[in-house]
Amino acid sequence: MLEFDLSKSYGGYSLHVAEQVADEWLVLLAPSGAGKSLLLNLISGLTRADGGFVRLDGETLYDHGLGINLPIRRRRIGYLFQDYALFPHLTVEQNIAFGLPPGQPRDAAVRHWMGFFQLAGREKSYPGELSGGQQQRVALARTLASQPRLLLLDEPFSALDRRIREMLYREVGQLKKQLSLPVILVTHDFVEAQLLGDRVSVLQDGRVLESGPKDLIFAHPQRHETARFLGIGNVLPATVSVGGGADSAADPMGEGGIGKDETVTVRLGGLSFLVRSERRFANGEAVFLCIYSADVRLLLDNTRRPNAVVATVLRIHPQEGTNRLTMGLHDAGGGTAVELETLVDDYVLSRHGIGTGQTITLWLPEDKLFLTT
Amino acid sequence: MSISDWFPIYLTLKVSLTATSLTVVIGLGIAWVLAKKRFWGKNLLDALLMQPLVIPPTVLGYYLLVTFGRGAWLGRFLEENLGLTLIFTWRGAVLAALATSLPLFIKPARAAMEGVDPHLENAARLLGRSELGVFRAITLPLAWRGVLAGVMMAFARSMGDFGATLMVAGNIPGRTQTVSIAIYDAMQAGDVGVANTLVVIMTVFSISVLLLVGWITAGRY
Known part of the structure; x- marks a missing residue:
C-alpha cells in the first residue's frame, strides 16, 4: 500500500496531490505539463517535495514534518522512464542484472525476465542495437528484476508506434495479472487508462480533478474537463x-x-x-x-x-x-x-x-x- | 650525449607520471563536483581552478613558493609533521606540474561528465546504487573518453612545464633539472647537440599525445 500527500511549487506553478494506492494500477491521466512526471519524481525522491509525506507498506520514505527523507537507493521503487534510461555501455543482460538485490542468483533472474519479455537471444546486444519495443521490454525487465515494492511508469508507451504499442499492452496486461504491488502509470492517452487502469485519477494544473474506479470515471465523469480528457x-x-x-x-x-x-x-x-x-x-x-x-x-x-x-x-x-x-x-x-x-x-x-x-x-x-x- | 644528459628525461617522466596520478585522483573529484553539484561559489571555484591556464607560470610559481615555502605555514606544517620538503626538490617539480596540469584535466573530464544523461544516473540510484556506485558504474564509464583526454593533456602539460618548475624546484642538475630547463641550460651553454636531441624528443612526444587524444575522443557510443 502506497500513501502519499505531496506538494511542490516553483515559479508560479504548484502541485498538490494526495492518493492511496493499494495493490492495484492507478492511472494518472493528464495533459502534458500537468505535473505527471514531477509527481513521480517526488514519490521516488528524485525531486525533493516542499511538504507532505510518502509511506510505502507502512514505512515512511519521506516526511517533511518529521525530517525523514530516505535515500533514493533504499526506497526500492521501480521507475520506468519515458526514454527507458537503458545504460548504453552495458549489454541487455548486464542492464537487467544491474539492479538485482544482493544474494539473488544472477543468471536465473536474468533468464527469467529475458524469457518473460521474449528477449532470449539478445543477451549480448547493446541497447543501441535494439528496436524501440525491445528497449522498452529490457527497461521493464530491469525494473522488475530489482524486485521493487512500487512501480512507477512514466508514459512508457508514448515513444512507440501503434503496432508495437498494442503488442506491449497485451504483454503488460499479462504482467498485471502476475504482479501484486502498487503501480502508478502516468499517461495522456485515455486508451491506456481504459486498458490498464484499475483506478483513474485525472490531473490538471497540479491538482487531481477527479478520481475513482476506472469504469465509473469513464461512464460518468463529474466534470467537463475530465469528460473531454477521457475522449x-x-x-x-x-x-x-x-x-x-x-x-x-x-x-x-x-x-x-x-x-x-x-x-x-x-x-x-x-x-x-x-x-x-x-x-x-x-x-x-x-x-x-x-x-x-x-x-x-x-x-x-x-x-x-x-x-x-x-x-x-x-x-x-x-x-x-x-x-x-x-x-x-x-x-x-x-x-x-x-x-x-x-x-x-x-x-x-x-x-x-x-x-x-x-x-x-x-x-x-x-x-x-x-x-x- | 652522456649518461648525465639523459637524467632530465628520467626526472621529467618521474615528475609527470607522479603529477598526472595526483591530478587524476584530485581532478576526478573536482570535475565530478563541478559537473554534477550545484552550490554557492561554484563559478568562483571554477575561475580559481582555471587560473593556471591564464596567469604567467612565474606568477603561479611565486604563489606556490609563498604557500609551500619554509617560511609559509603550510610548508612548515608539511615539513615538521610529514617530513615533506617541496621547495628545491623533485617533489617541488611535481607540485608545479600538478598545479599547471590540473585545469587541463578538469576541463574535458567535467565536460564529459556533464554530458552523461542524469536520467541514467537516476536510474542507477533507483536500482539501489550509492553515489560512489553510480559514479563507478555509470558516470565514469560513460565519460571515459573525456577523462582519458584529460589524462593525456595533463601528462603532456606536466612534461613541458618550465616557469613554475624553475621557481619552485630550481635548476639543480642531477636533482631538479627537467627536460625543459635542461634545453634552456644547453642553449645557454652553447650545447646545441643536447638541446636539439631533447627538443626533438619533446616535440615527437607532444604531437603523439595530441594525435592520441584526437583519436580517443573521436569515437562515440
Missing part, C-alpha cells in the same frame, strides 16, 4: 431548464438527490433534451451535456422519439473502417450553431449514400446522455 466526443455547454424531482427548488444544489434516478431537461441551442441523472440540478444551472460519439445513433427511418434531432452532415473524417461525422444540429431558427460528433461505419455510410450537406435525424438516447459541471 468523450461530445461535451456541450447547456442550461438546465427542469432540474428534476419535485423538491428541486428546495434543494437547488441537488446534494440530497445523489443516488436517485432523475430526469433532467436541458436546453442546448434552442433544443431540449431529456437526461437520466443520478443528481438533481437547479433550474437555470450551467452544465455540460455529454455523450460518447459512438452512442449518438442515426435514425434512418425517421421515427419520432424523445431526444431525436435533425442535423446536417458538415464534415466526414474517415478512420479505420468507421467515420467520424461532424453534424450541425438544426435549431429553432434553422441554423446549425451546435455541432455534434457521431461514428458511422463505412458500410452504413455507403449503403445509405450519406455525404456532406445531407440532412439526417440523430437520436441521443436518454440513458446514454449525462451531465457534468
Whole structure:
C-alpha cells in the first residue's frame, strides 16, 4: 500500500496531490505539463517535495514534518522512464542484472525476465542495437528484476508506434495479472487508462480533478474537463431548464438527490433534451451535456422519439473502417450553431449514400446522455 | 650525449607520471563536483581552478613558493609533521606540474561528465546504487573518453612545464633539472647537440599525445 500527500511549487506553478494506492494500477491521466512526471519524481525522491509525506507498506520514505527523507537507493521503487534510461555501455543482460538485490542468483533472474519479455537471444546486444519495443521490454525487465515494492511508469508507451504499442499492452496486461504491488502509470492517452487502469485519477494544473474506479470515471465523469480528457466526443455547454424531482427548488444544489434516478431537461441551442441523472440540478444551472460519439445513433427511418434531432452532415473524417461525422444540429431558427460528433461505419455510410450537406435525424438516447459541471 | 644528459628525461617522466596520478585522483573529484553539484561559489571555484591556464607560470610559481615555502605555514606544517620538503626538490617539480596540469584535466573530464544523461544516473540510484556506485558504474564509464583526454593533456602539460618548475624546484642538475630547463641550460651553454636531441624528443612526444587524444575522443557510443 502506497500513501502519499505531496506538494511542490516553483515559479508560479504548484502541485498538490494526495492518493492511496493499494495493490492495484492507478492511472494518472493528464495533459502534458500537468505535473505527471514531477509527481513521480517526488514519490521516488528524485525531486525533493516542499511538504507532505510518502509511506510505502507502512514505512515512511519521506516526511517533511518529521525530517525523514530516505535515500533514493533504499526506497526500492521501480521507475520506468519515458526514454527507458537503458545504460548504453552495458549489454541487455548486464542492464537487467544491474539492479538485482544482493544474494539473488544472477543468471536465473536474468533468464527469467529475458524469457518473460521474449528477449532470449539478445543477451549480448547493446541497447543501441535494439528496436524501440525491445528497449522498452529490457527497461521493464530491469525494473522488475530489482524486485521493487512500487512501480512507477512514466508514459512508457508514448515513444512507440501503434503496432508495437498494442503488442506491449497485451504483454503488460499479462504482467498485471502476475504482479501484486502498487503501480502508478502516468499517461495522456485515455486508451491506456481504459486498458490498464484499475483506478483513474485525472490531473490538471497540479491538482487531481477527479478520481475513482476506472469504469465509473469513464461512464460518468463529474466534470467537463475530465469528460473531454477521457475522449468523450461530445461535451456541450447547456442550461438546465427542469432540474428534476419535485423538491428541486428546495434543494437547488441537488446534494440530497445523489443516488436517485432523475430526469433532467436541458436546453442546448434552442433544443431540449431529456437526461437520466443520478443528481438533481437547479433550474437555470450551467452544465455540460455529454455523450460518447459512438452512442449518438442515426435514425434512418425517421421515427419520432424523445431526444431525436435533425442535423446536417458538415464534415466526414474517415478512420479505420468507421467515420467520424461532424453534424450541425438544426435549431429553432434553422441554423446549425451546435455541432455534434457521431461514428458511422463505412458500410452504413455507403449503403445509405450519406455525404456532406445531407440532412439526417440523430437520436441521443436518454440513458446514454449525462451531465457534468 | 652522456649518461648525465639523459637524467632530465628520467626526472621529467618521474615528475609527470607522479603529477598526472595526483591530478587524476584530485581532478576526478573536482570535475565530478563541478559537473554534477550545484552550490554557492561554484563559478568562483571554477575561475580559481582555471587560473593556471591564464596567469604567467612565474606568477603561479611565486604563489606556490609563498604557500609551500619554509617560511609559509603550510610548508612548515608539511615539513615538521610529514617530513615533506617541496621547495628545491623533485617533489617541488611535481607540485608545479600538478598545479599547471590540473585545469587541463578538469576541463574535458567535467565536460564529459556533464554530458552523461542524469536520467541514467537516476536510474542507477533507483536500482539501489550509492553515489560512489553510480559514479563507478555509470558516470565514469560513460565519460571515459573525456577523462582519458584529460589524462593525456595533463601528462603532456606536466612534461613541458618550465616557469613554475624553475621557481619552485630550481635548476639543480642531477636533482631538479627537467627536460625543459635542461634545453634552456644547453642553449645557454652553447650545447646545441643536447638541446636539439631533447627538443626533438619533446616535440615527437607532444604531437603523439595530441594525435592520441584526437583519436580517443573521436569515437562515440
